[in-house]
Amino acid sequence: MTKFFMMNISKKTDDLECGEMNEEKVFEKKSELKAYLRNEGYYKESKYQYIKLHEESIYVATVEKIKVK
Secondary structure: EEEEEEEEEEEOOOEEEEEEEEEEEEEHHHHHHHHHHHHOOOEEOOOOEEEEEEEOEEEEEEEEEEEEO
16 A cells, blocks of 8 residues: 655635645655655644745645555
C-alpha cells in the first residue's frame, strides 16, 4: 500500500473566498509536507488544516492523506 499527502492552498480575505489562488501540491512523505509548511510560515489550526497570515490575506492549507493499494 502506498500513501501520499495532498495539500490544497486557498487564499481568503475578510471571510470571503478568493478564487485567484487555489494551488495543489503532493508530497510522498509527511516529513516533506511538514518541512514545507514550516518553511512557508504556516501554523497548525486543526488536525488537517494549517493557516498563514500575510498582510491582509489568510492562506488556508488543507491536507488529505490518500492511500492507494
